[in-house]
Amino acid sequence: MRRGPALGALLLVLAGCGTDAAGAPAGDEVAGTLTVFAAASLTDVLTGLGDQLEADHPGLEVQFSFAGSSALATQVVQGAPADVLASADTEQMGLVTDAGLTDGSPGVFASNVLEIAVPAGNPGGVTGLADFADPDLALAVCAPAVPCGSAAEEVFAAAGVDAQPDTQEDDVRAALTKVQLGEVDAALVYATDVRAAGDAVEGIPFPEAGQAVNEYPICRLAAAPNPVAARAFVDLVRSDAGRRALADAGFRTP
Amino acid sequence: MPAPLLVPALLAVAFLVLPLVGLVVRAPWSEIGPQLTRPGVGEALRLSLVSATLATLLSLLLGVPLAWVLARSRVRGRSLLRALVTVPLVLPPVVGGVALFLVLGRQGIVGRWLFEATGFSLPFTTAAVVVAETFVAMPFLVVSVEGALRAADARFEDAAATLGADRWTTFRRVTLPLVAPGVAAGAVLCWARALGEFGATITFAGNFPGTTQTMPLAVYLTLQRDPEAAIVLSLVLLAVSLATLLLLRGRWLVRGAAG
Numbered sequence: 001m002r003r004g005p006a007l008g009a010l011l012l013v014l015a016g017c018g019t020d021a022a023g024a025p026a027g028d029e030v031a032g033t034l035t036v037f038a039a040a041s042l043t044d045v046l047t048g049l050g051d052q053l054e055a056d057h058p059g060l061e062v063q064f065s066f067a068g069s070s071a072l073a074t075q076v077v078q079g080a081p082a083d084v085l086a087s088a089d090t091e092q093m094g095l096v097t098d099a100g101l102t103d104g105s106p107g108v109f110a111s112n113v114l115e116i117a118v119p120a121g122n123p124g125g126v127t128g129l130a131d132f133a134d135p136d137l138a139l140a141v142c143a144p145a146v147p148c149g150s151a152a153e154e155v156f157a158a159a160g161v162d163a164q165p166d167t168q169e170d171d172v173r174a175a176l177t178k179v180q181l182g183e184v185d186a187a188l189v190y191a192t193d194v195r196a197a198g199d200a201v202e203g204i205p206f207p208e209a210g211q212a213v214n215e216y217p218i219c220r221l222a223a224a225p226n227p228v229a230a231r232a233f234v235d236l237v238r239s240d241a242g243r244r245a246l247a248d249a250g251f252r253t254p
Numbered sequence: 255m256p257a258p259l260l261v262p263a264l265l266a267v268a269f270l271v272l273p274l275v276g277l278v279v280r281a282p283w284s285e286i287g288p289q290l291t292r293p294g295v296g297e298a299l300r301l302s303l304v305s306a307t308l309a310t311l312l313s314l315l316l317g318v319p320l321a322w323v324l325a326r327s328r329v330r331g332r333s334l335l336r337a338l339v340t341v342p343l344v345l346p347p348v349v350g351g352v353a354l355f356l357v358l359g360r361q362g363i364v365g366r367w368l369f370e371a372t373g374f375s376l377p378f379t380t381a382a383v384v385v386a387e388t389f390v391a392m393p394f395l396v397v398s399v400e401g402a403l404r405a406a407d408a409r410f411e412d413a414a415a416t417l418g419a420d421r422w423t424t425f426r427r428v429t430l431p432l433v434a435p436g437v438a439a440g441a442v443l444c445w446a447r448a449l450g451e452f453g454a455t456i457t458f459a460g461n462f463p464g465t466t467q468t469m470p471l472a473v474y475l476t477l478q479r480d481p482e483a484a485i486v487l488s489l490v491l492l493a494v495s496l497a498t499l500l501l502l503r504g505r506w507l508v509r510g511a512a513g
Binding site for chain 1: 352355356359361375377378457459461462463466467471474475476477478479481
């Protein structure tokens with residue numbers, strides 16, 4: 001009984017959002033709870049931007065769900081109540097767009113390239129991509145099914161390296177964790193992951209990385225429970241401040 | 255049957271079985287042949303069965319004596335010991351995997367000197383899969399066997415002792431046959447938990463086809479690209495585990511319960 005008017009108001013808000021999709025200011029207050037689904041590699045930079053948005057709008061709480069891009073796409077397609085999806089994979093974002101679940105078309109806001117991560121001091125003496133063919137080293141790459149794994153396959157193919165990894169990790173942070181623990185001599189991760197790991201991990205860039213540039217699309221979702229805050233968040237990510245934060249974290253920005 | 259029991263029981267059945275029905279309904283049955291013969295599926299299944307069985311044997315070897323200590327001995331601090339050994343039950347398995355690294359990894363407390371002395375490091379090997387599964391699954395066996403030992407009538411053991419049997423003989427000839435159904439039930443629980451183990455395995459043993467990629471890992475990674483194929487793989491794992499348990503129940507568990 002009581003739910004009637006509230007539901008009606010919600011529908012009005014949703015309808016209102018649909019009509020001003022061109023980017024006109026919504027006029028509504030940025031408040032309530034904002035749920036952002038984002039690729040694991042965005043953990044630090046988006047958490048920082050979320051804190052900034054919360055500071056600018058005291059009534060707002062930003063919640064994140066960080067996971068692999070394909071897990072996120074699956075969850076959104078299965079009806080997860082997210083407001084914003086920031087993916088590390090244009091193909092996975094395409095699945096969500098094809099399902100008609102995005103509000104507008106996704107835009108690329110950042111890109112990322114692979115780098116070799118080694119534990120501080122480089123105990124395995126790794127110098128370049130060719131060392132991934134050394135069966136005596138403990139090596140981690142991402143599984144081919146996840147984006148960092150398909151990128152790894154591309155750079156190995158470009159460099160003509162027959163990689164001999166000991167493990168194919170389910171996501172890039174899992175690969176990085178094994179470097180931080182010193183359990184592998186090297187892992188192929190993103191430049192941003194090396195930057196995020198601080199002093200425990202050293203990064204070795206390599207020329208073939210340009211063969212697999214990973215683009216990050218972001219989009220508000222059509223069924224967003226909080227479309228006003230979703231718009232504010234996406235605008236912040238794509239603003240000059242957002243680009244600076246992304247560049248500080250090791251991303252390339254458009 | 256009284257309704258206060260029947261209704262919740264039926265609800266429980268629906269709650270436990272409907273997700274399985276969902277998998278069966280959504281499975282792409284026309285593709286099941288090609289999915290099963292895909293490279294790596296048989297390998298992952300074999301690895302799962304072998305490692306879960308080895309983990310169960312290891313758990314029996316170490317867990318039954320531990321259950322005996324918890325149930326029968328008068329060691330001080332037994333309650334604390336019991337709480338400690340069931341920690342893996344409440345620990346998120348991924349955390350368990352990291353903890354195993356910190357002890358058995360090549361930088362770990364124990365693993366470090368092993369690596370320095372022999373050059374051997376446990377992570378990313380099939381042995382690491384067995385270790386991770388044992389860590390997560392053994393508490394299930396210990397809890398079951400301890401429960402069986404507490405429920406068993408200790409007077410049989412006293413009788414054996416008065417007839418001159420020492421404690422080891424009493425354990426082997428009297429206690430163990432007495433609690434055999436409990437040990438069997440615990441072993442089944444332990445095996446099933448090891449077979450489905452994911453978090454500790456992928457963290458501590460990594461994921462590599464043929465070496466450490468068990469069925470749950472293969473299912474998870476297949477889910478990233480091809481959800482329908484992942485459903486087929488899950489059903490294969492379910493079918494094999496159910497068949498194994500039914501077979502054991504017919505051949506061994508019932509006889510154990512009767513004996």
